[in-house]
Amino acid sequence: MLQLLPSAKCLFDEPIQVKVTGLSPRQVVTMRARLIDEKGAVFSSLATYRANGSGEIDLDRDASLGGSYVGVEPMGLLWSMCTETLPKMFQKTNSMNPQIVTFSVHDEGNRVLAEMMNERFLMGDGVSRVFVKEGNIRGVLFTPPGEGPFPAVLDLCISKSEIRACLLANKGFVVFMVDLYNDKAFNGKEMQLDYFEEAMDFLKLQAKVGSKGVGIMANSKGAIIGLSLAAFVPGVKAVVCINGRNTNSSVVVCYKKQEVLSTLMFDYIKLINPDSFFVIGRYVFKNPLAEKLKASTVPIERAKGHFLFAASEDDLHWASKAHMDGMVERLQCHGKENFESVSYPGAGHLLEPPYRPYCPSSFQGAEGTLVMMGGEPKSHAAAEVHLWKKIQDFFRTRLSCNTEQIQAKL
Known part of the structure; x- marks a missing residue:
């Protein structure tokens, strides 16, 4: 049996x-x-x-x-x-x-x-799911059962997957999942922070939200936008940056009709192709410390909220551990202590909620080919279990709630 x-x-x-x-x-x-x-x-x-x-x-x-x-x-x-x-x-x-x-x-x-x-x-008893189409914003809102107050989290998703947002709602968070590459935020040349600010404002107005600010959860390219929101947009209290970096790439980032971040371009000479099917993109970006490229770096020291940096040490898509160390050093040089960091030996790029099939490679539109993500399955799985709990604890600590917020909305 x-x-x-x-x-x-x-x-x-x-x-x-x-x-x-x-x-x-x-x-x-x-x-x-x-x-x-x-x-x-x-x-x-x-x-x-x-x-x-x-x-x-x-x-x-x-x-x-x-x-x-x-x-x-x-x-x-x-x-x-x-x-x-x-x-x-x-x-x-x-x-x-x-x-x-x-x-x-x-x-x-x-x-x-x-x-x-x-x-x-994915959805526990009492969790609600509502597709949102209001003003410019499009997304999916997940709300836990009960009266609240609940912390608010904006999930910047790059794959249109609702897994992370929905599962976090089961833990007592109001989570708004928005697609990073929707046509209202991204026109092929520019990424507009105003769109995500509108999404944050919508989230803060939800009846059960009791946190004074918003948390942001994002990985990879989404993490760059999450860090940018923390640096340029008021009201970001906590950012979970998973295998991200603070150097912008591919498209410029704009806010209030002004370019705030230039783009760091690929250096295709550094593209490693170990066989005919897969590529390693870890070293394809040009040196962000070069004087003419500094405008692509997110000034994370401007952020008022807190950061949780998580990096995989066997990430073959980005040099995530090196990027995380650079962000920590940058904050320390500015006298900041508003961060915590964790790294995972043997883990690859795609750190997700636990118990899903391991993914050693993925098709990437920017490269137009299959990209190796890295990681050893057992170590990667253990990292996902540890990080998922750490994310929840981090948001509960940094996104304080009070009943006055709820009463004011009612």
Whole structure:
């Protein structure tokens, strides 16, 4: 018998305990996990286990002998899933439906001994989801159940995925997810901070929001915009910068009809192509310390709020750890202490909420090719678990709430 505890239904970012009973003493079996994402991509994993003398296997206790991972890894069947052919990024944009994962147990002849479905929900009971089309802004607003007051977080998303925003709403935050590359903010040549300021203003007006300011959560290119908002736009109290940098690239950034950041261009000579399919973009940017390129650097020392910098040390897309160290040094040189930082050895570029399939590479429109993201699956998975909790703790600490804010709106 296969058991998923405490229930076969859970939130996407919650761990489960996988147990098997009723096997022969010391029987060797293969455990498998499989899912199909919204684009039809099939992700799967497998691991070999040996039952104990009572014919039982407990993934919280027992070590995998081989397969997609080895050792004691309670959630290994989830984070080690990958596609069988060309690596693909797991896609989940519809937060209304759970992600179905099929767990199964097979004997040495590959006969199915047991099978069970795990429904992994993005939206918990009482969380509301509303598509917003107001003024210039477009996005999706997630609100937790209860009266509040709740902290407000703006999620700058670069992949139109609602996973991060929705899961954070389950933790007691009002989260507004906006697409970084929408046509109101981005015209192909310029990125307008005014659009995101309008989104912040909309978020602060929500009835259940009790924080005095707004938190911003962003990674990669979105983190550059998040840092820019903290530097130039009032009301940003906390910024989570995941594998970002404070040097702007690709397009100029404008605010109040003025260019505030020039663009740091690619140096394609430094583009590393280890084979015919993938490229490493870690070193493609020109030196931001060059005098003529300093106008591309975000003056983060101007920010009134606090920063949480997170960097992956095995990021092959950007030199994230070096960028983070540079931002920390910049703040310290200006006498600032409004930051904390964390780095993760063995983690790659795409740090997301935990327990999703690992993504070693991704197609990038700017480069027009498959880009290596880096990371070792086990280390990357551990980093995602740690960072996800740290993000929640950081926002709870830095986004104070009071009932007077709620009463004033009512």
